[in-house]
């Protein structure tokens with residue numbers, strides 16, 4: 001897949017209907033992070049203007065994607081089939097990290113940020129109506145449960161028992177604990 005094809009696919013996905021119904025609030029202990037469809041439209045614009053650089057790369061430890069807030073690089077694993085639901089789910093997950101950077105969120109602790117990204121991506125896959133299969137396994141299993149509840153009652157707060165279950169699941173993994181231990185004050189994305 002060429003760089004321009006990848007950019008085109010990313011923009012199409014972030015502007016698609018399933019992205020246009022991702023909407024929920026998450027209180028990270030400091031501020032409310034409002035996840036809204038407008039964020040994904042803005043991330044698509046930043047990808048289009050190359051303020052965010054998107055690349056398909058080999059990634060370590062079975063990781064599907066990665067977003068670097070300093071360089072504004074968004075990587076997707078070359079192990080993913082471009083265009084597949086898992087590929088698009090990963091794009092939405094990493095774009096949510098980019099959106100948190102763009103919003104200049106403060107005092108963002110790793111596990112909170114991951115929960116936001118997992119739930120947003122789970123909302124995306126649920127909204128597609130496509131068969132979920134393996135995209136709803138592991139940490140995503142709980143995230144999909146949360147997404148289904150958001151779909152049923154859009155304006156209610158997230159199911160705290162399920163959020164806690166996701167948190168415990170992440171904390172049970174040493175790799176995850178190490179990868180998400182930081183508290184970040186995001187500086188935004190320069191256009």
Ligand SMILES: [Zn+2]
Nearest residue numbers: 093097114117
């Ligand atoms: Zn993540």
